[in-house]
Amino acid sequence: MNQADLENTIPHARGIEVHDALQTLDRVRSDRHIVITNQVSSRLWPTLCDHPLDLNYNPSAMGGAIPLGLGLALAQPDYEVIVISGDGSLLMNLGCLVTVVNSGATNLSIVLLDNGQYEVTGGQKTPGNHGADYAGLARASGFSCVHQFAEATAWRNAAASSLSGPGPRFIWLTIRPRPGDYGKAVGRPIQEQMANLRQQFRSDAR
């Protein structure tokens, strides 16, 4: 994707730079937060941090991160679960918003990185690129805690409070598309990550 193409994806072109968005999240996450990344975020998050409660879900199935996170939230109610999902992945499994609310889980936050495109495949537009209202979809699914940020400072200032209200929470970040190489996964192997998580749960249960 060239710069001209990027400008055509307004308002995403004026959105938050994805590294900024994730760095802010890293700064406010605590040692009680399980963070599940997916697709592009699973490649970027390990460059920012390496926490035993991270699950960089790779290899993954698109649309699987939110139900996977819901399962963890239900099984480990003493933890807070943050699922970072792209808009393309969410669109593949939009019903999961309804499932989350219906489950009764309150310890789950969905952070949507909406850049309007399928980034890992080279930047093709998602069907939601026209300006789909993800906050509206979340509210209509029953989320009562919904936040929307399209500017880095606003996200930085409100990230902690956005993650601390009554859950489940839905946080929609408008992200600037970026050209370039999305690289390979740099995080730990998925089996090692799952073993680390289980070890952490066992340690805490003692």
Place this chain on the structure above:
Amino acid sequence: MFTATQIVDTLVALKVTHVIWIPDTTTGSWESALESSSHFQLMRVCREGEAWALAGGLLIGGSLPIVLIQNTGFFESGDSMRNIVFDLGLPVFAIIGARNWLAKSSSDTARRFTLPVVEAWNIDFEFITGPDEQEKLFHHFHKCRNANQAGILLLAE
């Protein structure tokens, strides 16, 4: 076919913590009994693809879920199952209703493709036709648990 009481008693005996389901015309009659059991939580999902990932998260977190769907949903959710069972190696156990299996002259393509598709995935499976084969279910479930492997129980409908 299992009655609602029989299936709930079976799931309780298996010590299942969550039943993740989408009903079909046969298993739908179990709803009240599944919902009212205090031994496990009934989890309703919108599509079967959610079921495998949800079960995966529950397993990582230390719970013991079971997926209860129809063969049509199994076909639909193949990629999600592939990821959870084969990429992540999570030992999800599923009870899958085999639509029209008992209607031997049925031309239902869901019936025709059930065994070839399940066999193609190479997941350890058993087939039962009713509650008189409950022991087979118990044995298969525990065998899969002990081997820490995924398993499927096909239930003739």
